[in-house]
Amino acid sequence: MQPLRIALAQIAPRLGLFDENLATHREMLAEARRQGAGLVVFPELGLTGYLLQDLAAEVAIRLDDPRLASLAAATRDLSAVVSFVEESADHRLFIAAALLEDGAVRHVHRKLFLPTYGLFDERRFFAAGDVLRATASRLGVGVGIAICEDFWHLPVAQLLALDGAQVLINVSSSPGRDLAATNEVGLGTATSWRTLMRTYAQLTTSFVVFCNRVGVDESISFWGGSEVIAPTGESLFRAPLYDEGLFTVDVSLADVRRERIGLPLLRDERPELNLRELARIVAERAGMAPDSTAEPGAEPGLDVTPAEDLGPPIGFRPRPVPPARPLRPAKQAKQARRTRQ
Amino acid sequence: MSDALAPRATRAGSESLFELPPELAIDTDVARRVIGEFIRGQLRQAGFERAVLGLSGGIDSGLVAYLVAEAIGPDRVLCVLMPYRTSSPESRADAEAIVRRLETANEVVDISPMVDGFFGPDSDASSLRRGNFAARMRMAVLYDRSVTWGGLVVGTSNKTESLIGYTTIFGDAACAFNPIGDLYKSQVRQLAAAIGVPEQVIRKAPSADLWPGQTDEDEAGFTYPELDRLLYWRIDKRRSIDEVVALGFDRALVERVDRMVASSEFKRQVPPIAKLGPRTAGVDYLYPRRRPGSARK
Numbered sequence: 001m002q003p004l005r006i007a008l009a010q011i012a013p014r015l016g017l018f019d020e021n022l023a024t025h026r027e028m029l030a031e032a033r034r035q036g037a038g039l040v041v042f043p044e045l046g047l048t049g050y051l052l053q054d055l056a057a058e059v060a061i062r063l064d065d066p067r068l069a070s071l072a073a074a075t076r077d078l079s080a081v082v083s084f085v086e087e088s089a090d091h092r093l094f095i096a097a098a099l100l101e102d103g104a105v106r107h108v109h110r111k112l113f114l115p116t117y118g119l120f121d122e123r124r125f126f127a128a129g130d131v132l133r134a135t136a137s138r139l140g141v142g143v144g145i146a147i148c149e150d151f152w153h154l155p156v157a158q159l160l161a162l163d164g165a166q167v168l169i170n171v172s173s174s175p176g177r178d179l180a181a182t183n184e185v186g187l188g189t190a191t192s193w194r195t196l197m198r199t200y201a202q203l204t205t206s207f208v209v210f211c212n213r214v215g216v217d218e219s220i221s222f223w224g225g226s227e228v229i230a231p232t233g234e235s236l237f238r239a240p241l242y243d244e245g246l247f248t249v250d251v252s253l254a255d256v257r258r259e260r261i262g263l264p265l266l267r268d269e270r271p272e273l274n275l276r277e278l279a280r281i282v283a284e285r286a287g288m289a290p291d292s293t294a295e296p297g298a299e300p301g302l303d304v305t306p307a308e309d310l311g312p313p314i315g316f317r318p319r320p321v322p323p324a325r326p327l328r329p330a331k332q333a334k335q336a337r338r339t340r341q
Numbered sequence: 342m343s344d345a346l347a348p349r350a351t352r353a354g355s356e357s358l359f360e361l362p363p364e365l366a367i368d369t370d371v372a373r374r375v376i377g378e379f380i381r382g383q384l385r386q387a388g389f390e391r392a393v394l395g396l397s398g399g400i401d402s403g404l405v406a407y408l409v410a411e412a413i414g415p416d417r418v419l420c421v422l423m424p425y426r427t428s429s430p431e432s433r434a435d436a437e438a439i440v441r442r443l444e445t446a447n448e449v450v451d452i453s454p455m456v457d458g459f460f461g462p463d464s465d466a467s468s469l470r471r472g473n474f475a476a477r478m479r480m481a482v483l484y485d486r487s488v489t490w491g492g493l494v495v496g497t498s499n500k501t502e503s504l505i506g507y508t509t510i511f512g513d514a515a516c517a518f519n520p521i522g523d524l525y526k527s528q529v530r531q532l533a534a535a536i537g538v539p540e541q542v543i544r545k546a547p548s549a550d551l552w553p554g555q556t557d558e559d560e561a562g563f564t565y566p567e568l569d570r571l572l573y574w575r576i577d578k579r580r581s582i583d584e585v586v587a588l589g590f591d592r593a594l595v596e597r598v599d600r601m602v603a604s605s606e607f608k609r610q611v612p613p614i615a616k617l618g619p620r621t622a623g624v625d626y627l628y629p630r631r632r633p634g635s636a637r638k
Contacts, residue, residue: 015386016633053627176375179367186368216382218629221375242374 004139007032007040008226008247010239012215015049018059018084022047022067025082028246029074035248039139040080041226043171043213044111044148045095047084050173051217056125060087063098063105072100079137081145081211083171085126086110092127097145097171099135107135111147112156119175119220122149132156134163141166141253144206148172151196161204162271166231166256168200172212176223176241190225190241202233205259205266207251214244231259358543359530360566365573367528369535373411376520380412383518384493388636391492395479395513396420396439396447397550398432401521402497403439403542404533408520409495410443411536418445419490423479426453428550435542442539448486452478472551476512484515493517501526501565504572505598506605507549507557514608525569563594571598 009028013021025042032040044050048059061068061084071082079101086096086108095111110129114122134144144160144167151157151170160168178188185191193210201208207230214224226239228249237249260266283289285301297305384390392409396402409418420443422436440447455478460466466474483494496516498508500523508514521529526547533543546556547565558564571590574580575598582599586592611623620626 015629015631051629053629055628055632176371179371179375180364181366181368183368186371214378216379216386218631221378221382241371242378 003250003252004039005035005037005248005250006209006228007035007037008209008211008228008237008239008249009040009042009046010211010214010224010226010243010245010247011043011046012222012244013043013046013049013213015051015217016055016059017049018047018061018067021049022071025071026074029071029078029080031246032248033078035246037248038079039167039209040078041169041171041209041211042080042082043211043222043226044083044097044173045085046082046171046213049217050213050222051220052085053121053125056085056093057087060085060093062087062089063108068098068105072105073103075100076103078102079139079143081169081171083147088127093125094129095122095126095147096129097147097169099137099143099145101138106137107133107143107145109133109145109147111150113149113153115149115152119177120149132159132163134160134165136164139167139253141256144168146170148174151200157200157204157206157208158269161206161266162269165204165206166253167207167209168204169209170197170211172210173222174212175220177220185225185241187223187241190223193225194227194235197227197229198233198235201229201231203265205231205263206256207231207253214242231256358534358540359527360564361527361531362566362570362573365525365527365531365569367524367531369532372524372528372532373408373536376408377412379518380409380495380520383631384413386631386636387493387517388638389491389493391417391419391490392495393419393421393483393486393490393492394495394497395483396422396436398422398429398435398437398439398542399547399550400529400533400538400542400545401499403435403538404529404536405495405497405521406439406443406445407533407536407538410445415443415445417492418443419486419492420445420447421483421486422447422449423452423482424449425456425475426451427553429548429553431545432548432550435539435545438539439542446490450482452482455481468552472549473509473512475551476509480512480515487517495520496522498522499526499529500524501569501572502557503609504576504605505561505568505601506608507561508605508608510608525573526565527569563598567594568598571595572602575599576602 011024025047029040052059063086079099081097081099083097086094097109098105099107112129112132114126114128116123134142137143142164144165146156157168174189174193176187176189179186180188183191197208197210210227212224212226213222215222223241224239224243225241226247228236228251230236236251239247284291294303295305392413394402394405394409396406406420420440422433424433452475456471456475459474460471487494494516496519498514498519499521502508503522524532530543546558548556571585574585574588582595585595614621614623616624
């Protein structure tokens, strides 16, 4: 198998300026082609910038937008992943990433997990995708696309690999934070990402390709550090933190076969087991079935009866409460005491 | 030479300069990089190439001068020294030393006539009123120089004083953007040592210089390393009052600092607008302040 040259376009998109960002994408694509790349990856919302708020509706495009088609037209004999705000026919706005190949839009992934906590507010402005699919590609391997927070949820990498992906591509706009000197690279966010990406590569025996943006939107700075990780979990290339640029790395896709023969984790996965247990857990969490693994007296969502004298929840002052009903039926409480004696 | 100070060497060598609680130590290389990009990004997105800041001779504005000069070059930075007649001459000398070292543009504006013109020279106005008024006169001067110099006003408040409300609203807290507002005082000192701010500026007792001999720590009754640690565990690490007391903090201090943080919430936020119409700025009209068309032409 020919080595594949992957180009990571670690760019700093301009917030809300679609046409400027489109021009940057064209230049980077052309440069990647000159450098012999077969796969070019751009970051999450590379065509629009990240912190859009009410601008999201103003920069949203339909999948038949001529500007997306023009970008696709620049991908003859190339694969590229680009990201933008997609507006559906029923006017929902999604954070989307498209695989462009040989002049066409081959596959679109809509971000599944929209962080809405801490410094994030995505659910306010966007709809969450409902579909996760690997896709075939001209690279001769299956490709799975995920967007930023999608990788902070365990099933995503496994589902993509089980669905046939051998290359997992994550496009991100990850804001850097936590500069504590104790971090591996002086940045808590980078340390966390590197840990989880190595884990996914190793456990799915797949390549992980990570493209994260740089630059500044309002208060937040994006840290770059785009990376390619082999199916062994070994990091093959790390782009510098905070530097804008087009970075290339050569990989041998034959490494997937080697690793999967030597370490047949994927062969040994038990998706039917996942399915069975998940079906049970989903029903129990929805209250459609009793929680079959909980101790008697445990509160919903907890398998264990709370220890007595747990104290008030953190951050709340204790309030005088009327004498509470015992959490367990009296008979069981007596039994428990006997057990301790 | 400041450039010769490697971050690690600085940290070791700075132990005598100031106390840095270990949990607050940051990677100063990453901090300088992020702050540099932040400063350049803020200016570019607003259509500006220059910056202006008030330089008191203290460590906060001193550090900001160094950071802005490093980010955009000293020739694009205007440092305005704005002493009042009772301001300490040492502060003035330290500010002048920084300007000489950095080779930024500079200007001295004596604000005494502005303050005394309002209160009258023999006024018995409290030092609080005079201090706040002086801070707002300095703000007015900086925003005027923002026009004549053609630069954005850079903020110099640190995270500690902002959280406990030790700032003047629309005075020293007023700015176009703030590169050090998420750094505790101890971290300001660490970064100042790494970037080469003169030692005497790092070493001297922090003071708002509102009256002769005033120091922050005397006035507040706690030391910055202690206060920084407390704020870090309470706010950044979300520890409860009982949990920080278990860490060794005095309960009376914890409760007092909690009250200072809560009672100064208004200083850290944009004033609320009465919601009446269909879309209201800051409520349900939410745009990034730097958006297409927002840059000065």
